[in-house]
Amino acid sequence: MIIRPSSFLLSFCLAFLFTALGAADKKVVFVAGAKSHGYFSHEHIAGCKLLAKYLDEAKIGLKSVVVTDNGYPKDPSVFDDAVAVVVYCDGGGRHLLNAHLKEFDKIMKRGVGLACLHYGVEVPKGAPGDHFLKWIGGYFETNWSVNPHWTAEFKVFPNHPVSSGVKPFAINDEWYYHMRFRENMNGVTPILSAMPGPETLKRRDGAHSNNPHVRKSVLERKEAQHVAWAFQRGKDYKDGRGFGFTGGHNHVNWGSDNFRRLALNAIAWIAKVDIPKGGLQTGEVSVGDLQANQDYSPRGWAPEQIEAKLKEFNGKAPKKGATLSPKKDTAKPLFASKVVTAQTPGQGLDVSAEIKGIKELHLYVSDTGNGYACDWAGWVNPRLVDASGKETKLTSIKWKHASSGWGQVNLNKNAQGGSMKVAGKEVQGIGCHANSLISYQLPVNHKFTRFLAKGTLDDGGARQGACGNQSSIQFYVYAEKPKTLGGVRVSSGSKGSGKRIGDQGDPSHAVDNLDVHDEVKATLFASEPMILSPSAIDVDHRGRVWVCEVTNYRRHKNKREEGDRILILEDTNGDNKADKVKTFYQGRDVDSAHGVSVFGDKIVVAVGDRITVFTDKNGDDKPDGPSVPLFTGISGTQHDHGIHAVHFGPDGKFYFNFGNSGRQIKDKDGKHIIDLAGNEVNDKRKPYQQGMVFRCNEDGSDFETLGWNFRNNWEAAVDSFGSVWQSDNDDDGNRGVRINYVMEFGNYGYRGEFSGKGWRDKRTNIETEIPLRHWHLNDPGVMPNLLQTGAGSPTGIMVYEGTLLPKVFQGQVIHCDAGPSVVRAYPVTKSGAGYDAEVVDILNGASRDKWFRPSDVVAAPDGSLMVSDWYDPGVGGHNMRDLDRGRLFLVAPDGHQYKSPKVDVSSIDGAISALKSPNQATRYLAWHALRKQGKKAEAALQKLWSDSNPRLRARALWLLGKIKGRGQRYVDLAIKDKDQDIRIVGLRLARQLADVKEIEVVQKLVSDDSSAVRRECAIALRHQKTDQSSKLWAELALRHDGKCRWYLEALGLASDLNADACFDAWLSKVGDKWNSPAGRDVIWRMRAKSAPGYLVRILKDDKIPAETHPRYVRALDFHSGPEKDKALESLLDI
Secondary structure, eight states, X not given: OOOOOOXXXXXXXXXXXXXXXXXXXXXXXXXXXXOOSOTTBSOHHHHHHHHHHHHHHTOSSEEEEEEOSSSSOSSGGGGTTEEEEEEESXXXXXXXXXXXXXXXXXXXXXTOEEEEEGXXXXXXXXXXXXXXXXXXXXXXXXXXXXXXOEEEEEOOOOSSGGGTTOOOEEEEEOOOBSOEEOGGGTTEEEEEEEOOOGGGGOSOSBTTTBOHHHHIIIIISOOOEEEEEEEEOOGGGTTOEEEEEOOOSBGGGGGSHHHHHHHXXXXXXXTTOOOOXXXXXXXXXXXXHHHTTOSSOOOSOOHHHHHHHHXXXXXXXXXXXXXXXXXXXXXXXXXXXXXXXXXXXXXXXXXXXXXXXXXXXXXXXXXXXXXXXXXXXXXEEEEEEETXXXXXXXXXXXXXXXXXXXXXXXXXXXXXXXXXXXXXXXXXXXXXXSSEEEEEXXXXXXXXXXXXXXXXXXXXXXXXXXXXXXXXXXXXXXXXXXXXXXXXXXXXXXXXXXXXXXXXXXXXXXXXXSEEOTTOEEEEEEETTTOOOEEEEEEOTTSOEEEEEOOSOGGGTTSSTXXXXXXXXXXXXXSSSOOEEEEXXXXXXXXXXXXXXXXXXXXXXXXXXXXXXXXXXXXXXXXXXXXXXXXXXXXOTTOTTSBOOOXXXXXXXXXXXXXXXXXXXXXTTSOBOBXXXXXXXXXXXXXXXXXXXXXXXXXXXXXXXXEEEESBOOOEEEOTTSOEEEEEBOSTTSSBEEEEEEOTXXXXXXXXXXXXXXXTSOOTTOOSSHHHHTTTTTSTTBOOOSEEEESOOEEEEEEEOOSSSOGGGTTEEEEEETTTTEEEEEOEEEETTEEEEOOEEEEEOTTXXXXXXXXXXXXXXXXXXXXXXXXXXXXXXXXXXXXXXXXXXXXXXXXXXXXXXXXXXXXXXXXXXXXXXXXXXHHHHHHHHHHHHGGGGHHXXXXXXXSSOHHHHHHHHHHHHXXXXXXXXXXXXXXXXXXXXHHHHHHHXXXXXXXXXXXXXXXXXXXXXXXXXXXXXXXXXXXXXXXXXXXXXXXXXXTOOSOOHHHHHHHHHHHGGGHXXXXXXXXXXXXXXXXXXXXXXXXXXXXXXXXHHXXXXXXXXXXSOGGGHHHHHHXXXXXXXXXXXXXXXXXXXX
């Protein structure tokens, strides 16, 4: 007889067997990105470990693994048995998934869940964005989405497992919004939605800050914005799930039970685990839990501040636990207030402290660490009271020290110098701005027993809209100066961040009066009287700083009869300060020089109407004779819109520019220059006008005009890939200063292309906002800007390719802007065929010393930065008023000793070592030494070509390709490389080699996956006029997605000289499918004779939105001739 077990018994046995075999919990992999924004912001490791801890403690069958490799896991097998992945990292071009899309897509197709937190939801448009739409249903798209800090109120939640147990809450974070979601929100369920206020859209337009699309959505259509969402994938991804969450900038927010529960619910949901009705049990977070695993040393966010936040979030004091306090501080406050906000009754609290017998009185106002800048504070009616009740006004005693986080400490005035007002009423006392410390030495043998005041939030901050609504301050009274304030160490020479320290222009406080990036240190390398008014600098291979010292400028042009000087400064004892100075040359022929470049024994100076070359072959730091002109006839003498410094490119060529006062350039003999395009180089709109960028051989031959129609493009910088970057100044005061990637042969739109009209002149489809209108950005044929930085007076620029400075600066453009007194980096990320960029300050004098006027920045051989300061109350140039001061600053990590590696390029190994230098002067020596060696250097260069650093590979490639007879071999290798930047270098190299047919290289790359590579293909076709080139252009045009302006303009400049043939080739391929968004883009940009007919057909198409009509009408302005006339007649039905 066969006994069949019951189904219950069978189930029980299977369950027992499964348990006995050690069934494991399902694995969730947290991938934490590299450190990023500073203490308690973007804490990727700390955030992942905190979430993992509480996910595991919820005991729902999930077990966490946290990967802390500062990027994609070094061992990808960690994903093999995962059911879900959580990515918390910096995004954009630095997103850790960008380089692993194909392999990670295979993981996603197993049905593995994916959650991306905060910056982790941003990836570049193109392939990364397309994958994110498939994986999590949406992403942050630059120039579409925005990233303001604001308090979002979440009142209603969908009936979805992720919102289980989450109660209505409001919390301040950098809530990104206006995400790019899947079409029709297919598969996407909004989880957190809120309505941002108009104050979140007050920043200027930029990749992350503002744009017309988001303004229409929020300000016009009043659409609530989704900042967290769940996504259900389809069967092609085995019904996997995704989750996007834009919060998580503020690490303290993980202490909010609702904030944390929602994230944990989501992780469980993407792992396909059932979520309890009340949501996951999320535990209780302590101060110590939040302080654990931080990337940075404590700065701000003292334990009591964190505790106050936790109480605010959850309505109760947090559990007690170990805290990671800053260094022990023996100073205890005599008084500590509660947090004062705009919602506090009367915007203030009473302050009372027992002060009997104390010798010092220290008043501190904290900003509570919330990141808001509107923390205007006031000590109202501060007084000292003795035992009899007699009061003495504290304002009658002079303070010993006073600092203010913004503005300055004032008696009976606020931090800005206006009337002190609290809740609409004028008051008297001491005005300041958090963080602020005011210290007093009390009279000897005083009889005071108590300090009394009212600690208030001044209306100057409280009434600044959303910022004022979020401002919060706390008041503290100390008897001894505290060692730490809000977690920040206070030194004996502690500086305030709002009021100038010392007398105006005192060099002993030059560094004290600068705000310096947290991860570097600034040192005063030199100052007056050693140098005066440096307009430009360079650093040679020995680490010596060459300076254009300008006194005879503009209205002071005859001030120094013997003429301006070119100086050499040196640090001979290694103390990071110049102690030796030489005059290389002085004379009236270098008055108001605006560029000095050291190239071996040649010193190239940009001055007046020429570029001229001094030679010092015997190395005695004196010219061997008079300088020899390289170029002449340049206008703009005694004008900062004239000629600027020369740079040496990785291809062995010179790169330089002039502003719109330069007008024309002639050769050394005064003859007009005809460039390789066959155009005389002048500003007569044939075709060039205004400021221009140039490239040529060292002897001035093979002269090319790379870009034109700038206003005052002060200095061009070229990186190892051969990409050119520069800044440009607007018509002063119009908030239109811009940074540009120079796409070769491009028109940059300062004036009308054919009319030469200015940005104020009326035109069809004129831009609505002045900073955009300034550059004719709505016109076909105008190159897009990398970014616009507001008002300013931009000066020196470079690309930092060293490794000494923090990673955020490596490989990035670094730039001086004398107007706002700042030196910035612009970390660039790839975006389609172009780029996006952010802004990171390195040095900023705006808050304490606006005379800081950075004029130039150069990388030294050791990787440090040298910054020159044309110290002046005006902005140098037009309004130079101080002739007696000037500074140089050394910028490097704390503890770095300035020194230069020994350079010996006489051997191949020595030259290869020098070629790796971040310093231009050193690379120049290496390039020429290796070029001279020819094939003898090939093996060593091949080894460098195999390096993991793509910039070093590019430097090797340029030289390998120029070895006689080897160009084709290395071009072929380069264009097959997996790195798109190397493929681009391969094509650029081919264009410079006579024995390589560039059109054949284009043919091999025309279908490249990278739109940036295809952009370069288009540029390479500009001067080709064959049937083959037209067909190749048409292939490139078919790959336009209708979204990328960079790619569209590359197509345009590639076709302009052969427009009819290119347009016909495209039409023959696209057929009757031309009327698509991408097709209409191509027609809008084309200059073919038949294009107006198609523009009219677009305008007459009822399906085309009427609001787009001005765009196509404007395109007609760029055509002429009978074909246009006939098209217009058709439009008017004549």
